[in-house]
Amino acid sequence: MKKYVAAAAVLAGFAFGAPAMAQTKPTIAVIVKDTTSFYWKTVLAGARKAGQDLGVNVVELGAQSESDAIGQIGILEKAAASDPAAIVIAPAQFAALGKPIEEAAKKTKIVGIDSSADTKAMTSLLATDNVNAGRIAADALAVAITKSYADTEGDVAMIAAMPGVPSLDQRAEGFKEVIGAKYRALNIAADKAADGEAPTVREIMKGLIAEDRDLRGVFASDPIAAEAVAHAVSEKHTDDLINIVAVGSNESLVKLLQSDVIVGLVVEDPFRMGYDGVKTALAASKGQPVPANVDTGAILVTKANLGSARVQELLNPEIK
Numbered sequence: 001m002k003k004y005v006a007a008a009a010v011l012a013g014f015a016f017g018a019p020a021m022a023q024t025k026p027t028i029a030v031i032v033k034d035t036t037s038f039y040w041k042t043v044l045a046g047a048r049k050a051g052q053d054l055g056v057n058v059v060e061l062g063a064q065s066e067s068d069a070i071g072q073i074g075i076l077e078k079a080a081a082s083d084p085a086a087i088v089i090a091p092a093q094f095a096a097l098g099k100p101i102e103e104a105a106k107k108t109k110i111v112g113i114d115s116s117a118d119t120k121a122m123t124s125l126l127a128t129d130n131v132n133a134g135r136i137a138a139d140a141l142a143v144a145i146t147k148s149y150a151d152t153e154g155d156v157a158m159i160a161a162m163p164g165v166p167s168l169d170q171r172a173e174g175f176k177e178v179i180g181a182k183y184r185a186l187n188i189a190a191d192k193a194a195d196g197e198a199p200t201v202r203e204i205m206k207g208l209i210a211e212d213r214d215l216r217g218v219f220a221s222d223p224i225a226a227e228a229v230a231h232a233v234s235e236k237h238t239d240d241l242i243n244i245v246a247v248g249s250n251e252s253l254v255k256l257l258q259s260d261v262i263v264g265l266v267v268e269d270p271f272r273m274g275y276d277g278v279k280t281a282l283a284a285s286k287g288q289p290v291p292a293n294v295d296t297g298a299i300l301v302t303k304a305n306l307g308s309a310r311v312q313e314l315l316n317p318e319i320k
Contacts, residue, residue, distance in 0.1 A: 025055055025056060025057045026055075026056055026057065026084075026085035026086075026282065026285060027056070027057040027058075027059060027082075027084045027085055028047075028051070028056050028057070028058055028059070028084055028085055028086050028087070028088060028278055028281050028282065028285075029059045029061055029079040029082070029084045029086075029087045029088070030043075030044060030047040030058055030059065030060055030061065030087075030088045030089075030274065030277065030278065031061045031062055031072065031075055031076055031079060031087065031088065031089040031090065032044060032060075032061070032062040032090050033062060033063065033066040033072065033090050033092050033114075034062060034063060034064060034065055034066045035060070035061075035062040035063070035064060036064050037066075037223075037250075038250040038251070039223065039248065039249075039250070039268075039270050040062065040090075040270070041319055042270040042271050042274070042317050042319060043090070043113065043114070043270045043271070043273055043274035043277075044060045044274060045271060045274065045317060045318065045319040045320065046270065046271035046272060046273060046274025046275035046276075046277075046278075046317075047060065047088065047274035047275065047277060047278045048060070048274075048320070049271075049274075049275055049320075050274070050275040050276075050277075050278035050279050050282075051278060054278065054279060054282055056085075056278060056282055058278060059079070059084070061075050061079060062075065063075065063092070065196065066092060066161075066162070066165075066196060066224075067092070067162055067195070067196035068092065069092040069093040069096040069097065070096075072089075072091075072092045072097070073096065073097065073100045076089060076097075076100050076101070076104055077100065077103075077104070079104070080103070080104035080107045080108060081107075083107070083108070084108055085108070085109075085281070085282070085285040086108055086109040086110070086111060086281035086282065086284055086285040087104060087108055087109070087110050087111070087281070088111045088112075088113055088274075088277040088278060088281050089101065089110060089111075089112060089113070090112070090113045090114040090115055091112060091115050091116065091117035091166075092115075092165075093117075093164050093165065094115070094116065094117055094118050094164060094165070094166045094169075095118050095164065097117040097118070097119075098117050098118030098119040099119070101117050101119045101121050101122060102119050102121040104121075105119075105121035105122070105123075108285075109123050109281060109284040109285050110122045110123060111123055111124045111125075111126070111277055111280050111281040111284060111290075112124070112125040112126070112127070113125070113126050113127060113273050113274070113277040114126075114127050114128070114167060114270075114273060115127065115165065115166050115167045116166045117166075123280075123281075123284045123290060124280050124284065124290045124291060124292060124293070124294065125292070125293050125294070126273055126276050126277050126280060126293075126294040126296055127167065127273070127293075127294075127295070127296060128167070128268045128269075128273075128295065128296055128297065128298045129295045129297075129298070130166075130167045130168075130170035130171045130174065131170045131171070131173050131174035131177075132174055132295075132298065133170075133171050133174060133247050133266045133268070133298045134170065134171035134172060134173060134174025134175035134176075134177070134178070134219075134221070134247075135174040135175070135177065135178045136174075136266050136298065136299075136300050137171070137174075137175055137219050137221075137245045137246075137247060137264070137266050137300075138174070138175045138176075138177075138178035138179050138182075138183070138219070139178060139182075140245045140263070140264040140266070140300050140302075141156060141217045141218075141219055141243060141245040141263075141264070142178075142179075142182070142183045142186065144217065144243040144245065144263040144264065145186070145216050145217050145243055148216070148241045148243060149216060149241075151185070152183050152185055152186060153185035153186060154185075154186065154187070154214050154215070154216035154217075155186075155187050155188075155189035155190075155212050155214045155215045155216060155217075156179070156186050156187070156188055156189065156215070156216060156217040156218065156219065157188070157189060157190040157191075157192065157208050157212075157215060157217070157218045157219070158172055158175060158176075158188060158190065158191045158192070158218075158219045158221065159190075159192045159193075159194070159201060159204060159205065159218060159219070159220050159221070159225045159229055160172065160192070160193045160194070160220075160221045160222060160225055161193075161194050161196055161197075161198075161201060161221075161222045161224035161225040161228075162193060162194060162195060162196040163193035165222075168193075168221045168222055171221040171247055172191070172219075172221060175219050175221075176188065186216075186217075189212055189214075189215065190208055190212070192204050192208075194225070194228075196224070197224075198224055198227060198228040199228070200228075201224065201225050201228035201229060201232075202228040202229075202231060202232045205218070205228065205229045205232035205233065206232050206235075206236075209232065209233070209236050209238075209242070213238075213240070215240075215242055216240075216241070216242065216243065217242065217243040217244070217245070218233075218242060218243070218244050218245075219245055219246070220244060220245070220246040220247070221246070221247050222246075222247060222248055223246070223247075223248035223249070223250055223253060225246070226244070226246030226247075226248060226253055226256075226262065226265075227252055227253060227256070229244055229246075230244055230246075230253075230256045230261045230262055233261065234261055243263045244261065244262045244263060245262070245263060245264040245265075245266070246262060246264075246265055246266070247265070247266040247268070247298075248265065248266075248267070248268070249265050249267045249268075249301070249314070249315055253265055254306075254315060257301070257302070257303060257306065258303060258306070260303070263302065263303075264300055264301065264302050265300070265301045265302075266298050266299070266300055266301075267298060267299055267300075267301045267311070267314050267315065268296065268297070268298050268314075269296050269297050269298070269314060270317075271317040272296050272297070273296045276294065276296065280294070299311070299314070301314075301315070
C-alpha cells in the first residue's frame with residue numbers, strides 16, 4: 001500500500017505542476033524506476049543538465065520502488081495525458097510496461113532508457129549493453145577466483161534482486177555465456193532471484209553459504225543484490241573466501257570494494273543515460289532521425305583502478 005500511496009503522490013505533483021509547464025520551452029517527462037536511489041538520482045541529474053543545455057523543461061517522475069510497475073504505469077498514463085513533447089522512460093518490468101508504452105506512444109514520442117519493454121513502440125533505446133556487462137563480470141569473477149585459489153574451478157552463484165527485469169536477465173545471459181565458453185571448471189550451482197527486497201536476498205545468500213561449502217564466487221547483477229550478498233558474506237563464520245562481483249555502484253558498494261568484500265563492480269554511466277535520453281527525445285519530437293539503439297557503456301572498477309579520473313567521474317557524478 002505504501003508504494004501505491006507514493007506513486008499517487010508523484011502523480012498529484014505532476015498534475016499540480018501542469019499549469020507551470022504551459023510555456024514556449026518543450027516539455028519532456030523523464031520517468032525512472034525509483035526516485036530514491038543514487039543510480040536513478042544520477043539519471044535524473046543527467047536529464048536536468050540536458051534540459052539546461054538544450055532549453056527543455058524536464059519533468060522528473062518515478063515511483064519509489066523498482067518493483068512498483070503498477071505505480072509507474074499510472075505515472076506514464078498521467079504524463080502522456082499532459083501532452084509533452086516526448087517521454088523518456090526506464091520501464092520497471094518488461095511485460096507489464098509493453099501495452100502502456102504502446103498506448104502512450106499514440107500521443108507522443110517514447111524513448112527508453114536502461115531497460116527494454118515488450119513493445120516496438122519506443123523510438124529509441126539508450127542502455128548499457130547488459131549482455132556485455134555480464135560478460136565483463138564473468139571474466140572478473142574468474143580472475144578473482146584464480147587469484148584466491150590458484151585455480152579456476154568450483155561453484156559460483158548468480159543472484160538478482162528481482163525476476164522479470166530485462167537488464168538483469170541480459171546480464172545473466174552474458175555471465176552464463178562466458179562461464180560456459182571460457183571457464184568450464186566453474187559450475188553455476190545456483191541462479192536465484194528475490195522479490196526486490198534486500199532482506200530476501202540476504203536470506204537467499206545465507207542459505208547458499210550454509211548449503212554449498214565449495215562456493216567460491218557470486219555474481220550479483222544489481223546494487224540491491226550486491227549489498228545484501230556482501231553483508232551475508234561478511235557475517236559468515238567460516239574462513240573460506242567467497243569472491244563477489246556486481247553490476248552497479250553507490251557509496252556503500254564502493255566502501256565494500258575498498259574493504260575487499262567485493263572484488264569488482266561493473267559500473268554503468270547513468271548520467272549519460274539521462275542526458276542523452278533527453279537529447280534523443282528532443283530530436284525525435286522534432287521529427288529528426290535518431291538511432292534505434294545506443295550503448296551507453298560500462299567498465300570494470302576494482303580496487304586497483306578506483307582512483308583513476310574516469311572511474312571517479314562515474315562514481316561521483318555531479319548531482320545538482
